[in-house]
Amino acid sequence: MEKSRGMPDFLLLFMTLALVGFGIVMVFSASYILAYYDPDYNNDSLYFVKRQALWALFGLIAMLIAMNVPYSFYKQSFPLIAFFSFLILFLVYTPLGKELNGARSWIGLGPFTLQPAEFSKVGLIIYLSGLISKKGERFRLWKNGLVPALVVTGTFFLAIAGQPDFGTGVILLMTAVVVIFSGGAHLKHLMALCIPAVAALAVMIMLAPYRIRRITTFLNPWNDGMNGLDEGYHLIQSFYAMANGGVGGVGFGKSIQKYLYLPYPQTDFIFSVMAEELGFVGCALFLLFFILFLWRIIYITTECKDTFGNLVGIGIVSMVSIQTIINIGGVTGSIPITGVPLPFISYGGSSLLVCMLSMGIILSISRETHKQGLRSQQTDRFDA
Template structure:
């Protein structure tokens, strides 16, 4: 493998990424402008900030696309431990809305948990490649990886950010499977995790007497109309949005639910606004575009000639897919709501920047795939 000789990037993957980011900016403008105009006297307030993050993300993506991905075998160390330090710093901050997830940098905020997901994927991929066949050994191979995942998950849970923790655990589980872990170890680990989760949930129920908002979300998922003006309010209005959109949609900018019915319609509930304004047809076209990007990404990952690049590629695609699935499932009430953003689309600089950095690395992998294919 010669880093000096590079193939061309996967332009379909690049074009799909830019298309989704551009669409996300349009939807942030549509979903946020009424609230921004009313509260901040600037209808473009959130849109301008999202554009700034999109420009920064594009620069990072194009830069990393031209850096050979194998360099991350050395770079993952400062990247990972830097993210862990930021996660520790977050815990020293005062809670905002019951959570400590952000660090303020001037007028902007950064969410370290968005970046630690990618850093851990790189760390795990490097460790898996280094161990080789020894990764199939429980003590020497799998356990060190599980410890890393456990420590990071614990730090995210302390914020607390259970939605991000769920995305993180599911993604790392796929990375472990893609890395070639022994199936028996995976099954035993999954069984132990299920038992421990059951015990912890029941202990938590006893401590909180079942009044924690996380369990209220499960009750709301089962019956939103039990408390339509309280815990069920958000999901009921999200479903109203989809209903109002119908087959062809109310039209771009014509959403009713964004007019102070849905809270923060430009972040967690932006998919609801897509459904309302573009309808079923527009929503399906959007989902097909998303699926095309994920499919193209998994092809790149599977065709990568080395284990490190392949595992990193699978991890990045899994991360985007799981986060999108949890967001879409939550706002459509297919699963309990968790407060996870929709990658490339939802308002939020950390999410957008982390996603575009991930795509830069995936595009770098695609250059090696195309070089080998020539």
């Protein structure tokens, strides 16, 4: 254990709490109509927001713990972290497993459900970062460096894809590619991961007709949506919400589409509710804040003088960025809908908990970076 550590990056801490707070507010606005009219939620208009606030509290505790865990722990324990991250993926096949929306991706813990695949993304980031920093230049060698990274990544991906959880598997795979490439792998090396992965994705799409419909529907949702098919209908309702919001929005809490027109307004399509209520200006300000938030993580990462810290930061920024792009791209009709939540904003305990836990790891790295800066200043004064 380290006797003294630097201060965490308070700007990142504030920005994280601001995002979480904004997310809770938007979950309330997007969900209270659905929760009030649906007996599955006890006709309680506060059903979702109360649970999201509770998950935010759990996330805050997890973030503070991760922030105060010595940075060296993550670096030294990366194989163990990866092992447990992979092991919990198989809990969905035990009696604890629950099937929701056609996927057995959750485990039940009393009144709550957790999605192990969300935690595996962080576990894989830590594993790849630890492996690359340990191997150094030897990481570029096939047998001792690249093969373990590619095999572990592929194993994680197949375990998630088998649940099946297509969206999370894609995010995990793309994040791993960024970390491996940032760690020094050449493009030709990445092809050893990408080609089998693309082939596996193609097989998954061909074996599941609904995935083919998602790909074809986003190109022209009106063909299916007007006939009542889910894929087209969801996207059309999202378009209506964004069109109704216009430039300035209809005002907070005044969305029309959340009145049981827009499916999953508190999860997959929460950005559509934001667009309707806050308009183009509100969404642009949100995205600007989000970009500054990601930039702050990148700044902390680049300030760290350790390969492991650099790669963990790159991995977490990539994970959050890719998931954000996939969510917003889906609801705006730019890419097929995959059903992944908007980080920090959408309702969902696992996503929020993992996002806040990830920020705790970044804050732990920032403490190490701050300590390095203090040591450098003390050395400069001594030399002077």
